[in-house]
Each structure stands twice: as C-alpha cells, then as structure tokens.
Amino acid sequence: MLEDDKKYVWHPFSQMKTDPVPIPIVKAKGSILIDENGKEYIDANSSWWVNVHGHGHPHIANAIKHQFEELDHVIFAGVTHQPAVEMSRRLLEWFKDKKERKVFFSDNGSTSTEVALKMSFQYWFNKNENRRKVIAFEGAYHGDTFGAMSVGERDLFNKPFEPFFFDVDYIPLPSDDNFEAVKNQMKTIVDSGEVAAFIFEPLVQGASGMRMYTPQQLQSLIDIAKTKGVLTIADEVMTGFGRLGKMFAMDFLDEYADIMCFSKGITGGVLPIGITVATQEIYNAFWDDSRLKAFLHGHSFTGNPLACAAVNASFDLFDKEETWNNIERITQKNAVFLKQFEKYNSIQTRQMGTIAVIQVDDSMPNYFSGIRDKAYSFFVEKGLLIRPLGNVFFLNPPYCITDVELDKCYEGLTDFLEKENLIQ
Ligand SMILES: *Cc1c(COP(=O)(O)O)cnc(C)c1O
Secondary structure, eight states: OHHHHHHHOOOTTOOTTTSOOOOOEEEEEBTEEEETTSOEEEOTTHHHHTOTTOBTOHHHHHHHHHHHHHOOOOOOSSOOOHHHHHHHHHHHHTSTTOOOEEEEEESSHHHHHHHHHHHHHHHHHHTTOOOOEEEEETTOOOOSSHHHHHTSOOOGGGGGGGGGOOOEEEEOOOOTTTHHHHHHHHHHHHHTSOEEEEEEOSSEEOTTTOEEOOHHHHHHHHHHHHTTTOEEEEEOTTTTTTTTSSSSGGGGSSSOOSEEEEOGGGGTSSSOOEEEEEEHHHHHTTOSSOGGGSOOOOOTTTTOHHHHHHHHHHHHHHTSHHHHHHHHHHHHHHHHHHHTTTTOSSEEEEEETTEEEEEEOOSOHHHHTTHHHHHHHHHHHTTBOOOOBTTEEEEOOOTTOOHHHHHHHHHHHHHHHHHTTSOO
16 A cells, blocks of 8 residues: 555645655544554544544444435535535524524535635625725634635745735734733724624634634624624634534634634534535625625535535534533543643643643754654554644544543653653
C-alpha cells in the first residue's frame, strides 16, 4: 500500500518530501484505528475532529445502508427527499428559540462558510446597500477555499494566495487583558456602516491552537455588531455537536448567530456534508419574483441522501442520554488530568467541554523548533494518533472513548512532557 501511495497520492497539509510516511490504516472500530500490521492507535483527535460517535457505529452504518438501498443520490435543485427534509427539521429543533430558519446544503466545512459569506454579501446587494467589509478574528480559520481563506489568519500558509483575497478587518481574540480595547476597535469598524458580516469561531478557535474566549466576550462583540445590523456568522464547524458540552457553542450565549455553519461532526464524522443555516430575515431578502435575487449557488453533491441519513442517525444518538453522559464523563476526567499541571510554568493548560489542551511554552524557539514533529512521532509510536498544532497538544476524542483509552492518552502526553523535561 505504501509503495503505491508514494507513487500515486498527494496528501493534504503535507510536505510530501519531508513528512513521515503515512500510517496505512485498514480498519476502525470505536476509538481505535488499526494499521496493516495489526497495530492499534487511539483516534484521540476524532480523525481531524469529525468522528464524534466513534468509528463503525452500527446505528449509523444501518442508516446509510438502508438509505443506499432506497435512494443513493439525486439532484437537489428542483427535487427534494425525506432524509434532507427530516435532517433540516431535526437540526432546527436543536435551536432552543425555535425561530424560523432555513437550511442550505453544501459538502464540507469550507463551503459552509463560503456559502455564509456569499449569502451575506448578496443579502446587502439585494437590499441595495453597499456593504463590503467583513470583520474576523486574528488567528481565525474558516477553511481553504478563497472566501474562507480571505477571512482567515493571514499567515505563511496562505502567502501564495494573499493577493487574491478580499479586504477584511481583523480584531484580536478577546482576553481579560485586551477586552476593552477589542470592543472599542470593533465599535469603530462597525460604525463605518460598511460592514456586511462578522464571522467567528464561537468560544474556541480550532486551527490556530484551540484558543478560547468566553461567551460574555463574544456576546458583547455581537451586541456591537447588531447596533448597525451587521450579520453575524458563527462557524460551528468544529464546535458543533456536543464538542463543548452543549449541542452548539452558541447555546452558551443569549442568542444564535444570523448564520450558523456546520460540518465535521454533523454526520457523526463518517460522510461529508456542509450546512449553512440562515434566519428567515436573510432568506426573505432573496425571496423575489426575480431570479436575479435568488441565491444561485450549489454543488453536485448538495443534499446527498446518504450523508443526510448519517446526520439523522447521528441525531438519534444525540437524543440518547448516554451520549451526553459520555461527553460529561470525558469533560470531568480531562479536568482532573489537566489539574496536575497547574504547578508548572513551562506549560499552560486549558479546557472547554471535551477539548483538553496542553500548550508547551514556546519562548525558547530554538530548542522547541520541531517539537510538533517530535511529539507526533512519539505519540504514534505509542499507539496514539494525536496531531499537535505546533506547540499545542490537545485531545478531542470520539465520545465513545473509554476511561482506559483516555488514561492511555494521558500517559502518552505525560511521558512526552517528562521526556522533554517540561515537567519535573
Ligand atoms: C475544519 C474547519 C473548517 C473547514 O472545514 P473543511 O471540511 O475541512 O473544509 C472551517 N471552519 C472551522 C472552524 C474548522 O475547524
């Protein structure tokens, strides 16, 4: 397999010349991945943060199989089907305020935010208002398509594409120290009257290192945005579906965003789908006799029935108390694990829901250069699939992970910190 892989395959987010050879996985069950030599790995980051119920869940498997036998795929323009309609109804039932909303389909996280941005721009266009600015956070990640990249952190990753991005005003992620300044900055930008939308990862910025901020801080910024009617876009692609302890991160705030983006865990992380939920007010701005006001956007696999069936099966699991008990169990166990590190200055810890973070001090860049690669290899050797973000090590496991498996993750992390003399 590896020979053919090397010959034919180009992997994502990889420097093919220098990265280690990929792990040839042949099987997965629950939290465990098994490679072609029979070696087992704990999938401690839920396979790029998607696989919330664990692998090979029989209920999801049956739903997909059954759906395949009934209706595998069909165009979604001018056609509808039960799995998509049911999925939309059930998703909106999770919104506690029960306001009218509309569900738009695409096929991954990047397209869910891309759609949100296009909807926002066209919303103002349809209303004949000239609003082109977007506000985003420094350190944001909203995906890898052009709109999504435009509103993301302007880092070295995206250097080749920067000349093609649209203008965005960035504000720092709020903290106790900078909160007043961030609010003032937000107010100044919003008061220009030119802002179309404010996009954010609610409460946890994923890709830039699981950076966290509070519901109160986010709510204040949203309140400022609302003073001038700026549309709010919550990118829940990573935070949605129980990851932070509630169904959505926005459940921790007073109200939902005007637009909510979902992907990753929504199908239980077994099939791709992107979902953009808009308020009825936004929808109404496109409702017209003229086709030119319509939202003329769509993908070949929009509303794929198999993916929708997986979402519905995943919702069945979220209807069970067991799932929420597991989320609570992981959350509490992580808290106990992280607590022991409070006394060390060389590392910082933080946690929200099932996400546990250990950040290694990077004030010593020479020594620590390459700590990510070193850590990754160390974990893989120990049978742990933990992909650090630079100097940030984190766990966001499937909710079915057992206490024994969690303990193995903790042991691996602790062993690495000890080996590197970061805790003594
Ligand atoms: C992963 C992620 C995306 C992009 O999703 P893809 O399915 O990888 O395109 C967008 N926003 C956030 C917050 C993410 O974590």
